Amino acid sequence: MFSHIKDLQFEAKPDGPDAAFARRLQEVLGGKWGEMTVANQYLFQGWSCRLPGKYKDLLLDVGTEEMGHVEMICAMIARLLDSAPLSVQEAAADDNPMLTAIYSGSNPAHFIHSGGGPLPVDSNGVPWNGAFITASGNLLADFQLNVTAEAQGRLQVARLFNMTDDPGVKQLLRFLLARDTMHQNMWLAAIEQLKEDGLEEMPVPEAFPDAEQENEFAYQFINFSAGEESAKGRWASGPSPDGKGEFSYQATATAYAGEPMLPPGDPRLHGTPP
Amino acid sequence: MFSHIKDLQFEAKPDGPDAAFARRLQEVLGGKWGEMTVANQYLFQGWSCRLPGKYKDLLLDVGTEEMGHVEMICAMIARLLDSAPLSVQEAAADDNPMLTAIYSGSNPAHFIHSGGGPLPVDSNGVPWNGAFITASGNLLADFQLNVTAEAQGRLQVARLFNMTDDPGVKQLLRFLLARDTMHQNMWLAAIEQLKEDGLEEMPVPEAFPDAEQENEFAYQFINFSAGEESAKGRWASGPSPDGKGEFSYQATATAYAGEPMLPPGDPRLHGTPP
Amino acid sequence: MFSHIKDLQFEAKPDGPDAAFARRLQEVLGGKWGEMTVANQYLFQGWSCRLPGKYKDLLLDVGTEEMGHVEMICAMIARLLDSAPLSVQEAAADDNPMLTAIYSGSNPAHFIHSGGGPLPVDSNGVPWNGAFITASGNLLADFQLNVTAEAQGRLQVARLFNMTDDPGVKQLLRFLLARDTMHQNMWLAAIEQLKEDGLEEMPVPEAFPDAEQENEFAYQFINFSAGEESAKGRWASGPSPDGKGEFSYQATATAYAGEPMLPPGDPRLHGTPP
Amino acid sequence: MFSHIKDLQFEAKPDGPDAAFARRLQEVLGGKWGEMTVANQYLFQGWSCRLPGKYKDLLLDVGTEEMGHVEMICAMIARLLDSAPLSVQEAAADDNPMLTAIYSGSNPAHFIHSGGGPLPVDSNGVPWNGAFITASGNLLADFQLNVTAEAQGRLQVARLFNMTDDPGVKQLLRFLLARDTMHQNMWLAAIEQLKEDGLEEMPVPEAFPDAEQENEFAYQFINFSAGEESAKGRWASGPSPDGKGEFSYQATATAYAGEPMLPPGDPRLHGTPP
Amino acid sequence: MFSHIKDLQFEAKPDGPDAAFARRLQEVLGGKWGEMTVANQYLFQGWSCRLPGKYKDLLLDVGTEEMGHVEMICAMIARLLDSAPLSVQEAAADDNPMLTAIYSGSNPAHFIHSGGGPLPVDSNGVPWNGAFITASGNLLADFQLNVTAEAQGRLQVARLFNMTDDPGVKQLLRFLLARDTMHQNMWLAAIEQLKEDGLEEMPVPEAFPDAEQENEFAYQFINFSAGEESAKGRWASGPSPDGKGEFSYQATATAYAGEPMLPPGDPRLHGTPP
Amino acid sequence: MFSHIKDLQFEAKPDGPDAAFARRLQEVLGGKWGEMTVANQYLFQGWSCRLPGKYKDLLLDVGTEEMGHVEMICAMIARLLDSAPLSVQEAAADDNPMLTAIYSGSNPAHFIHSGGGPLPVDSNGVPWNGAFITASGNLLADFQLNVTAEAQGRLQVARLFNMTDDPGVKQLLRFLLARDTMHQNMWLAAIEQLKEDGLEEMPVPEAFPDAEQENEFAYQFINFSAGEESAKGRWASGPSPDGKGEFSYQATATAYAGEPMLPPGDPRLHGTPP
Ligand SMILES: [Ca+2]
Ligand SMILES: [Ca+2]
Ligand SMILES: [Ca+2]
Ligand SMILES: [Ca+2]
Ligand SMILES: [Ca+2]
Ligand SMILES: [Ca+2]
Structure with a gap:
């Protein structure tokens, strides 16, 4: 069972709008390696975990944190979508190539479908889907996946960090980069722990x-x-x-x-x- | 550029037909962690590799081998689909519950769509798709993914091994289990090599x-x-x-x-x- | 059984081409709440309706009308795609930022795949799919869905109306807005009728x-x-x-x-x- | 931000295993109208809500509750998957047609992919996807959708209730039926409230x-x-x-x-x- | 613009129910080569046709006929779904292996989602999608596709014909087989006509x-x-x-x-x- | 079994980068009629072919060649992605409308997800999927499909040829156009051969x-x-x-x-x- 507080784990406020960057940021919300993936993956792994105790708690802790990351990115995207030009004509009105690039590089569904809000899709508007996650019941196989999920995720956030100059956006990405550092380390430590506890070894499944x-x-x-x-x-x-x-x-x-x-x-x- | 020889890397011949098992075997052909995934993933990683030499060669070697695994499983599935009952009536004709289980547990598209042949789908008939693979350009992030791909794959093959008594099927699975053992070890060794070569470290991306x-x-x-x-x-x-x-x-x-x-x-x- | 006349229910002719708007208009053709959705949804509901008479007739009437709406939007999109620049070079040739915005904001598949014609996809090029529709067999559950389908659809058309200055486009949207007004009212009236006829009540299913x-x-x-x-x-x-x-x-x-x-x-x- | 407690909102324990029913129960977990849909839909609507106060709180309250429903159904499915026959041979061993029906009517991925745990998929193994949800920014359009989501959901739960004799399963479904009754009423009341507050009227969008x-x-x-x-x-x-x-x-x-x-x-x- | 009459083009009434066959029949309704594909494909080709006259009329004629085929198969599926056992227990009650095969071989969504009606999905419950169709704007490329669509479709209908003994089902399939014979011949004739009219030649596009x-x-x-x-x-x-x-x-x-x-x-x- | 040589079948080197064209070129890599489709389609047809000899060899020859086409287009896309602006600000910096068009018309996932490499997706970023291919077991039905696959493919390549001025890109397209000419002719000849060999006739399936x-x-x-x-x-x-x-x-x-x-x-x- 979950409860929600309305405060955010970290600030998610851009210094200005940028609808084209909002489209790009969708990759780490609803893309294959985005926050929806890690949130759902860790929760399903936790719910399927047949081992009570520290591993199950670990999975549910981190999965619950990731739900809060989904939330922060949603807030950021909603704000980035403000003040966008709604048409070619509007974008081109004052001969500012940045406005036309923002218009053309944005996701039209951000306006037509969600009216200026986030969507559960990737940077091309392709919906998130359940095949992005795995909860195999074998903790070592899954912790290996979790390592790469955090590595791919941090890689994408680092690339996005280099795609914007907005201080507010960069500040949120700095936080996400740090959490991904922690989570990569954490899953590596969890792999060591599994081996120390004698629960699984390489190659998976060891018991075969x-x-x-x-x-x-x-x-x-x-x-x-x-x-x-x-x-x-x-x-x-x-x-x-x-x-x-x-x-x-x-x-x-x-x-x-x-x-x-x-x-x-x-x-x-x-x-x-x- | 590729060339093909018609011989198989290993024998892929069941002792008897079993259409319900054919449906299950599709998981390691066209499922998220199946052979189509690893073949395409390693080849795309190889083609995107901007580092000439041993890593690129490694990726293309193994990707090419996996294409041959796709082929072996296709041959096995085609043979498992022989002699299947085509209707409830036929399945139920001699009051043999195994025949009704085979009829009902099979994939109807194996007969209606492919006429007794393999399909690029998973064990529920859901098509393989490109989002199953990642080639990020960062070798450490991707080798971590490759470790888990081989771990999840071997886990699934081990489970399938426990779902059949057919000696011919088991023989092919024994081979695949061994290759997955090799490939888990290989990607782990490749991670060590990357670190030794000073190319990347945890957390990914190290250069950030x-x-x-x-x-x-x-x-x-x-x-x-x-x-x-x-x-x-x-x-x-x-x-x-x-x-x-x-x-x-x-x-x-x-x-x-x-x-x-x-x-x-x-x-x-x-x-x-x- | 259907028959077709070649005349359109309403005029669908833009005053000029605009490939970027054509991409956006795809949302109400092949998006989740577009005309393909309502056409197929009402027809499947009608074909599944086990109640002869006015409800079945209602569903088939409106589903058939919506097929004609699909057709009008297809005609409009085909015309909006005329005269588009086919390359960056062409778009940038006369230093007109509107042309580059139109080039970049358009859907490349409109040219490469369909050669200047409509596609059964949304504004990001994601294909329409059967999961967008529901025909549950319970008319009250489905009429509630139909109310929201028309509300979401009219909302999207209203947003598109604010994204163009083309008088011909606006004229077609004015017609669609009016029909969506009718259809929202109609499904609300149908809900009242169902209750009056004693067929279903909230909460659905009442008979449970x-x-x-x-x-x-x-x-x-x-x-x-x-x-x-x-x-x-x-x-x-x-x-x-x-x-x-x-x-x-x-x-x-x-x-x-x-x-x-x-x-x-x-x-x-x-x-x-x- | 979320926090999690490990207790369940309601008991989710079957009296015995039934892998075929587990497959069916997936429909209300990962199907179009399942708990993943309502949880994500209400949360995205809440996160996109530009109106502080009771509506935003309502959406986040109910979305958070639905996350707990996802969790209960996951627990139930994991338990229903216990003791399943893994092969035709095993299912047919003691000539019990119920065992062959359970084998053949189950989802093979429940065993091969998730090792006896729930999956984010529907009753045919098709993955949940982001296009199942809508958060349009217009509360009336979305509350209408929420009414039907709860009506379709309750309809499906009622049907599932008639597909099992297991007292433990039925007990969880009784709880879900009651919550769906509440939620249908709640969204209808929210529609009335929106109108009373003068925020929106039919036809949507009123301001057009x-x-x-x-x-x-x-x-x-x-x-x-x-x-x-x-x-x-x-x-x-x-x-x-x-x-x-x-x-x-x-x-x-x-x-x-x-x-x-x-x-x-x-x-x-x-x-x-x- | 379309109009609808409620009579069917041909009778679509099985002699008895068979939910497992209903699932299989879905392949030619919502599968890649089913009636939804040909209906939408020919209509989109017709709407995109920039050549007034006999070709455009041909496409719209046949597309409209195919809409009526969708309708007939929907009626057939709805009737095949009657009287199905809703649970393993019910299916196994009288020790009739045919009933368990029908239960296990059926599509659970036929009951949970659509309440005994057709769905826009294939024989594995995977939704129809817009990528199944092509309207390229080049008539020869598309007529070649139409030839194979009718060939693949007739092949599937012929296979289904061999999967049932029900006289009513077979009668509908006999009609569909005949229409597919006509349509294969028709598209081949249309290819000849295109060449005679000097509009296109192999290899496509000839004008390149x-x-x-x-x-x-x-x-x-x-x-x-x-x-x-x-x-x-x-x-x-x-x-x-x-x-x-x-x-x-x-x-x-x-x-x-x-x-x-x-x-x-x-x-x-x-x-x-x- | 396959083997790979690192040389390319033909040169795949653009004269300069063009990220917007790279997005467009994805259509013939991972789109419905792209090289992934023909490669997998011919290989699956070959692996399912129950006729030893020239037809099986034909399918495996051409499928293997197409794998090499996938590879060439991957190399071309990787090179086209070099030197791309990573943000609106960068694109707009020197007031060059071509740079903003390239930024806005590119696929963001080319940078965020694959770090400057090809993706198994179409020109809108929608993943390739297994439903794009058919291997029906009936050679005439499938050869007809192969004719249209090469016709649609050549049509798309011809359109792309008209969308770029880059001599290196055009050179690769010239080669692909020639191979598609060959392959259209080849499948037409194979249809004649099938008929001469008395194996199948129109309408398919003749044996019905x-x-x-x-x-x-x-x-x-x-x-x-x-x-x-x-x-x-x-x-x-x-x-x-x-x-x-x-x-x-x-x-x-x-x-x-x-x-x-x-x-x-x-x-x-x-x-x-x-
Ligand atoms: Ca995170
Ligand atoms: Ca392998
Ligand atoms: Ca309409
Ligand atoms: Ca609920
Ligand atoms: Ca037909
Ligand atoms: Ca080719």
């Missing part, structure tokens, strides 16, 4: 019996493209990070099975028969 | 200047849900994995800004005014 | 037995966010609109169940166990 | 000047399908609900414009020329 | 000047996979169907450009630099 | 018994829209292209069945009853 996989192929790098520059990396020789194998390098890919010959299909399906 | 983020919030865990069990993990105290900070635990979340009051909108947008 | 719901919670407003300003509305005290209850205000949300503790999952699914 | 629409068509029912049964409803004669007009009935649709003749397109687009 | 393409590659088959069986077809030697060239066979693919070396990116985007 | 369709309607053009201009085409009289019938023209559409009257639904679904 080694004897059941084709071990001959489990530590072998196979070269499928011209040139052997890929032989020069740590992935091609030496001990594997899971501590269980030794990398080898197969310079030429081998096919272990012949061409698959399919039998004729059911004639009632009217495929072209052999 | 520390002074530009709100450092006060960069190593602070904030408790947003009832209970303080989250204080018990490594993420709440001690040195942070990036080696640059010390975790702290804020037991009660603080709001640093007041309630956002939005100005009236443009009356031409006909929103309800304050 | 009151005794089967937890009546203690059926007229209670619960305060989940800081502040009690929500206590000041008609929803917090006094008789409920359905005439069956009295609103109450619960100032503090109560949890009626403890924390959900999930049992361990099936080990064959390799989730992290408790 | 009547003189700007083609008033001749604003209260006219037009018959577009064979038969005149639609003349028998309140929408065809008598005063209109907005109090501003008198309905009329046009028995034969008129075309007010000729066939649209399109000019040749730009030859560089290679369309077929006239 | 031959001198502007790299003619060296315009009639050359290139072998990209092992084996030279592809040399045995008419596409590898002899005159080309457009009458302008002679096919040749290149047994080994050649790369005409070196490895693409990308320059470093903008450092403000924080990609990994070369 | 003529006696099972309602032959009365199999060669009849029905006029559903006002005017009889459609009577003037070859589709309205004379022999049909399949050589089996004679076209006739029905000037007035006939309804062969009465209005469909639906029975009351299951009361447990709470639809409005008749």
Whole structure:
């Protein structure tokens, strides 16, 4: 169960409007790696967590914080949309190329659909969707995903930071960058904790019996493209990070099975028969 | 540029048909974490890689291998779809509950749309889409994603392994499990290599200047849900994995800004005014 | 069964081309609340209507009219797309900021994909989809949806009216505004009629037995966010609109169940166990 | 900003597992009219609300409550997924048709993707998406949508209530039915309040000047399908609900414009020329 | 502008209910090659047609007929959904495996969302979307698409014909098969007519000047996979169907450009630099 | 199984950057008729082909070539994205309308999401999806689709050719135009070959018994829209292209069945009853 306070976690007020930047900021609201993704991902992971205690609490804490990040970006976008020109004519009226760029680079749905408010979409107006999140039930697989979610998210915020001069916008992004620093570290620490607690190891899922996989192929790098520059990396020789194998390098890919010959299909399906 | 040989990397032949399992196997073909995802993700990462040499070669090698995995699963699905009952009546004809389960648990589009062949969709028939992949241009952010892609993928293959008794199917899954073991190790090794080569560090992007983020919030865990069990993990105290900070635990979340009051909108947008 | 006449219900001819406005006008063609939505929604509701007579006829009448609205907007968009600059160079040639705004604010698919014609997409180029419509089989639930469809639609048309100076465009929008006025009134009248005919009442579905719901919670407003300003509305005290209850205000949300503790999952699914 | 308590608003515990029902229950979690929709819709409406005070508070209160409904249904689904057969063979083992129906009627991704947990998808496994919600900035248009969201939602819950005998499931549904009763009443009361406060009237948007629409068509029912049964409803004669007009009935649709003749397109687009 | 008569073009009444077949029949209603696709595709092609006369009339005639096909399939699906078991328990009650197959093989949204009516979705419940249709403005490109739309559609109807024994269902399918025969022939005839009228030729677009393409590659088959069986077809030697060239066979693919070396990116985007 | 060489099939290097054109070029990479579509379509058709020999080899050859086209366009887009202005301010700095048009006409995700690289999306940023491809198992139905895929694709490339002056871009497009010429001819030749080999004929599927369709309607053009201009085409009289019938023209559409009257639904679904 949730409760809401109306104050924001951090200030979200631009110094001036900029509808084109509002469109861009949507990427970290409703894009694949935006705040809606991390909020929902951590909450679903928490709700699916079959382990009571610190991990479940961690997931629900951070998921709940991210809901507040969704909220801050919504407030920022609503404010950035103020005072926008509504037509080409209006944008072009005083021969100011910045106004025409703002008009043309904005998201028309910000005005026609939401009347000057945020939308649950990315920077191209494509709706957020549930396939953006994963809660697999395996905490190590999911914490690895959470690391990258925060890395991709911080990368996008850093790029957005370089796309604006507005001090108020930059101030909010500074806060989000710091939280993403924390969250990258946090998920890395959580991975260490999982291993320390003996709950999971690489490769995921650790509990799957080694004897059941084709071990001959489990530590072998196979070269499928011209040139052997890929032989020069740590992935091609030496001990594997899971501590269980030794990398080898197969310079030429081998096919272990012949061409698959399919039998004729059911004639009632009217495929072209052999 | 690619070339194709018709032999398969590994055998993909079930001992018998099973259309319901064919539907399930689609998850690792056209689902979010399936072979189409890793193939396209690694190739796009390779094509976008602005660093010539071992990393680019690595990405193109593995992406090309994954195209061959797409192919093997396609062959397996085509064969699993043979001899399926086409109607309730046919399935129920000899009072064999397995046949009705196979009929009802199968994907109707496997027969109506593709005439007994694989589809670029997941286990519910939802099409694969481009938003499943990311090639951000930042190799560390992307290698972290690749680790989880292989972890989620291996987890799904392990689950599928437990959903069938067919020796031929299990044999292909054993091979895929081994390759996913390799690929998890490989991306972890690639992350180490990136750090050794001095190209990137956590938190991503490392090059973003520390002074530009709100450092006060960069190593602070904030408790947003009832209970303080989250204080018990490594993420709440001690040195942070990036080696640059010390975790702290804020037991009660603080709001640093007041309630956002939005100005009236443009009356031409006909929103309800304050 | 349908028949078509080539004349339009109303004139759809702009005084001049404007490809950027054409992109915006797509919102009321292929957007969530556009003409494709209402046309298909009313037709599916009519085809699913199990009640012969005036309601079914109403739905099919209006759905058929809306098909003609789709047609008019298609004609308008095709004409607005004429004479557009095809490249940055062309747009910038005579240093006219309006031309660059039109170029940049237009939908590239209008030229590359449809060669200067309308598309079944919204103002960002996202395709219309079947999930935009609902035909639930319950006429009151659906008429309520139809009221809002016409209200959202008229709101969008009114906003578009304020985004252009073209007399021909404005003339078509004037007609659509009038029809949306009619259709809002019509669905409200249809709701009254349904109630008069004794077919359905609020809350939907009326036939679900009151005794089967937890009546203690059926007229209670619960305060989940800081502040009690929500206590000041008609929803917090006094008789409920359905005439069956009295609103109450619960100032503090109560949890009626403890924390959900999930049992361990099936080990064959390799989730992290408790 | 949000905070979370781990207790549930209401109990969400089935008496026994039922993976096929779990799939069905997804409709009111991640379907178009499910809890994710109302939670996000009310929150976005609240965050976009430019009117401080009771309306904004109302939206944030109810949106926050709905987040707790998402959570309860997630808990219920996780529990319903326990003990499911993982394969046709297992389902068919003891010749119990209920087990095969549960196997075949379940969502395979519940096991392969989420390992026995809820997913942000509908009853067919199609992901929730942002286009399901609207926050238009016009409170009357949106409150009308909210009425139907609660009506469609309650209708679906009532149907689900008739699809199970499990006492624990039914108990949660009884609670949700009651809240949907409250919420239908609440949005209807909010509509009355908006009108009393003089903020908006039908037709939406009221502020759009009547003189700007083609008033001749604003209260006219037009018959577009064979038969005149639609003349028998309140929408065809008598005063209109907005109090501003008198309905009329046009028995034969008129075309007010000729066939649209399109000019040749730009030859560089290679369309077929006239 | 359209008008509607309530009679159906052909009878659409099953001899008995079959909810599992109703789900399957959705493929030709709301699937990629279903009636919604052809109806919308031909209408959009007609509305975009810049050529007055027989082609435009042809497109609007057939598009309008297809709207009536949508309607017939909707009626059929509504009737097939009658009398369905609503739960596993009900389906399994009398130990009839056909009932459990019908329960499990049905689309749950047919009951929960539409209350026993058709949906604008495919056989897996994935919504129809606007990207299914193309109206390119080039009639030859589009008529080629229309040929395949009718071929794919007839193929699916033929498969469905083999999936049911219901005489009423089969009767409707017999009609649809005949219309698809007509429509395949019709679009082939329309292609001939276009050529006779001198409006377009292969390759599309004919008006693009031959001198502007790299003619060296315009009639050359290139072998990209092992084996030279592809040399045995008419596409590898002899005159080309457009009458302008002679096919040749290149047994080994050649790369005409070196490895693409990308320059470093903008450092403000924080990609990994070369 | 595939292998990759790093050289490109043809040069893909623009003379200068142009981010707005990069967005447009995405249409033929990740749009409905782009290279991802043809590559995946031909490969899936090849993998599903139950006929060993020249047809299967043809499909795999061309599908593999198209993977190399995906790669070339990716290289071109990455290069076109260089040196782009990252903000309105930067674009407007030197009062150059071309720079503002490039800024506003570009895809923001090219910078925020992919850091200056290609994306698997169309020219509006909508992701490529699996529903764009079809592999039906019937070679004639699919070859017809392949003809139009190459025709639509070449049409789009020809339009793009007219949207740029960059010699390097034009050079790549010249190559793609030539390959599309070849591929249109090739699929037409493959259709002839299929017929010569006696494998399939029009109408598809030929093997469906003529006696099972309602032959009365199999060669009849029905006029559903006002005017009889459609009577003037070859589709309205004379022999049909399949050589089996004679076209006739029905000037007035006939309804062969009465209005469909639906029975009351299951009361447990709470639809409005008749
Ligand atoms: Ca965040
Ligand atoms: Ca793989
Ligand atoms: Ca309308
Ligand atoms: Ca609720
Ligand atoms: Ca048809
Ligand atoms: Ca190509």
